[in-house]
Amino acid sequence: MTLAASLDALLAATDVDARLAADPVRFAHRYEDPRDIEVAALFASQLAFGRVASFARPLDLILAEADEAGGPYAWIRGFDAQQPTVLATLNYRWIWPGDFLAVATGLRRVLEAGPLASHFRGDTAAEALSAGIGRLADELPSPTRGMTAFLASPRSGSACKRWCMFLRWMVRPSDGIDFGLWTHLSPARLVIPLDTHVHRIALLTGLTERKTANWRTSEDVTRALAAIDPQDPVRFDFALAHLGISGACTGAYEPSICPECALTTLCRVGGARRRTRQTAGHTKKPARSR
Numbered sequence: 427m428t429l430a431a432s433l434d435a436l437l438a439a440t441d442v443d444a445r446l447a448a449d450p451v452r453f454a455h456r457y458e459d460p461r462d463i464e465v466a467a468l469f470a471s472q473l474a475f476g477r478v479a480s481f482a483r484p485l486d487l488i489l490a491e492a493d494e495a496g497g498p499y500a501w502i503r504g505f506d507a508q509q510p511t512v513l514a515t516l517n518y519r520w521i522w523p524g525d526f527l528a529v530a531t532g533l534r535r536v537l538e539a540g541p542l543a544s545h546f547r548g549d550t551a552a553e554a555l556s557a558g559i560g561r562l563a564d565e566l567p568s569p570t571r572g573m574t575a576f577l578a579s580p581r582s583g584s585a586c587k588r589w590c591m592f593l594r595w596m597v598r599p600s601d602g603i604d605f606g607l608w609t610h611l612s613p614a615r616l617v618i619p620l621d622t623h624v625h626r627i628a629l630l631t632g633l634t635e636r637k638t639a640n641w642r643t644s645e646d647v648t649r650a651l652a653a654i655d656p657q658d659p660v661r662f663d664f665a666l667a668h669l670g671i672s673g674a675c676t677g678a679y680e681p682s683i684c685p686e687c688a689l690t691t692l693c694r695v696g697g698a699r700r701r702t703r704q705t706a707g708h709t710k711k712p713a714r715s716r
């Protein structure tokens with residue numbers, strides 16, 4: 427099976443509704459107003475590290491406060507770090523209350539200057555992200571470790587998985603997963619959000635040979651996908667990521683999963699086992715005929 431046919435088969439086999447329940451984009455799907463979606467998506471994407479159950483707790487608390495204030499956009503536009511807020515009590519991994527307060531204040535100032543999309547300008551994902559992240563960074567005090575996690579930029583060479591995911595949600599056409607809110611950037615210019623699952627599966631299936639998960643590797647994987655769909659190369663991202671997030675693909679041969687995997691003919695693990703079995707069968711046949 428070709429790479430294109432395998433990836434299309436993987437997309438077709440992905441239970442989108444079930445996987446959405448385990449995807450951070452579900453927090454943005456609570457809203458209908460594009461401005462609410464943008465703010466909810468920004469927080470959801472930037473906290474999307476670790477297990478979903480872990481980052482769901484701070485996101486639920488943040489969005490509950492936002493909903494009481496009239497929705498995420500109204501909440502952030504009226505945000506005042508001097509007033510009581512749940513952000514002053516939150517920490518998640520290395521993001522501390524002071525980081526949450528600074529980011530919310532910075533985002534309020536960014537939105538005062540114009541719609542969020544207007545700050546993410548550029549002809550490429552790298553340009554748009556560097557501009558938008560740089561604009562937010564300009565509104566923040568000296569970065570702490572937590573803020574640095576928010577502000578990883580393509581300029582630093584980082585894969586920027588969470589920002590690439592945010593941009594995918596905003597730019598790709600509305601399909602029940604992504605929102606298609608930002609039309610100033612073509613989906614053709616997006617770069618895949620290279621999380622640990624996507625990187626592992628990309629290595630297994632020959633989408634890249636690059637072992638380091640950085641911006642250049644994200645571009646390398648995206649180029650390979652663009653050879654299949656130049657207009658929308660990252661449309662495969664959701665299915666590739668959830669093949670790993672679901673626990674189906676661990677990178678090791680699993681006899682109950684790999685033979686049925688849509689990528690098995692391409693995969694160095696699944697395909698190698700299949701070829702080994704075929705070869706073994708081929709060599710046994712003449713022996714039986716003697």
Ligand code: SF4
Pocket residue numbers: 627630674675676677678679680683684685687688689690693694695696697
């Ligand atoms: S064949 Fe197995 S190891 Fe290879 S991508 Fe599929 S699930 Fe992962």
